[in-house]
Amino acid sequence: MLTMFAAPGRYVQGRDATRELGTVMAQVGLRGPALILASARISCEMADRWQQSLGAVGIDFTVHRFAGECSQKEIDAGAAAATAVRANTLIAVGGGKALDTGRAVGAAAGLKMVMCPTLASNDAPCSAVSVVYTESGEVQRIMHHPRNPELVLVDTTIIANSPARFLVAGMGDALATWFEARTVVEACKPNELGAAASMSAMALSRLCYDTLLADGPPALAAVEAGVVTPAVERLIEANTLLSGLGFESAGLAVAHSVHNGLTMLGPTHDFLHGEKVAFGLLVQLAVEGRPSAEFREVVGFCREVGLPTRLADIGLSDVSDDDLQVVAERTVAPGETAHKEPFEVTPELILDGIRAADSWAAAI
Structure with a gap:
């Protein structure tokens, strides 16, 4: 199996x-016409800055309004808009679903891609991956695109002035990076590129985890005050770049598959990726039989920054075993990353892992 590492062309x-x-x-040779994919709110807030910044270098642009869900309907509408304006470059601005849609539109229309996250809520901006949902909010499929974005530009002033919950959610996504990477390598399974993980990917994954532990709490305090500090800069880099490079070039395992399974239950739709x-991740640590000290460290970090540790924390306080069976079966659907473990992963194992993680966390 070849070793492969993927990254955006430039990260700013x-x-x-x-x-x-x-x-x-x-500077990187991207030209207009450009199609900017963004929500109505983002478009209103950013219009003057786009006009000044893009206008200064002669890049013409048209704004296409993103409706809120990374669905096939939204992808098709964006691709049609790009064709209509004969765009050369797709600029996606917003949260995770806007950027996922932007990458899918860019790939479908054969455009150069620029990602401008306004939140540090997930690790996808640097990747060549889009998670496509149904109109009702269930994960439908994962799209793997031919290439990563040419440019990822992260405005930390905007992120620091966004609700702190989004930064915390990004920590949750990044928190799983090292543990999933470790599992994939131990199992000798391929990363998200279908190849072996490089030493660089593993080192970045570990740096991501260490940065979260060191900078997560002080960065959260700074964002709650609406300010940018060195801890905020490092934490945003961990959420966006380190985790993004780590998940794609090292791999995903049970933690992300459980997320996909949880989307099958309506009460979880109010919670972020x-x-x-x-x-x-807690379920993954339970089914892998990891040491209690490791589980406690992860739970302790989650509670310090406000991440869920119990089923009740994601809207499932009274969830039935029948509903959790639906989650478990979706978690181990064919093609899911739950199968990157070094052992057979079954619905029964996942169901037991969910209940065990919930009970174990309750005891800490």
Whole structure:
């Protein structure tokens, strides 16, 4: 099996980075016309900055309104809009689902891609992956695109002024990176590129976890105050770049599959991707039989920053075994990353793992 590592063409992060969007695009050879995919709210807030930044380097653009769900309907509408304006570049601005949609639109229309996350709520911006949902919010499929974005530009001022819950959710997504990477390598299974993980991917995955433990709580305090500090910069990099490179080039396991399974239950739709991944990680540690000290460390971090550790924390306080069976069966569907474990993963194992994780966390 070949070793393979993937990354965006360029990663740019810092205060008021949006003001440099046009300049950076010109530096890396990206040109207009551009289609900007963004929600109505983001479009209203960012219009002047786009006009100044892109206009300064002569990049014409058209805004396509993102309706909120990364569904096939939204992807098709975005691709049609790109064709209509003869776009050369797709710029996706917003949260995780807007950027997932942007990557899918860019791949479908054969465009160069720029990702501008306004939240550090998940680790997908740097990747060549999109999670496609049904219109009702259930995970439908995972799309793997031919290439990663040409540019990822992260404006830390915008992120620091967003609700802190999104930063915390990003920590939940990033929290699983090291543990899933470790599992995939121990099992000698392929990463998300269908190849072996490199030493670089593993080192970045571990750095991601260490950064979360060191900078997560102080970064959260700073964001709650609406300010950017060095801890915030490092934490945003961990959520976005380190976790993004780690999950794609090292691999995913049970934690993300449990997330996909949890989307089958309506009460979980009010919770963010990273919040469900955090609980999925506890399930993974339970089914893998990891040491109690490791489980306690993860639970302790989750509670310190406000991530879920119990079923009740993701809307499932009175969930039945029948409903959890639905979750478990979706978790181990063919093609799911739950099968990257070094042992057979069955619905029964996942169901027991969910109940065990919930009970174990309750006892801590």
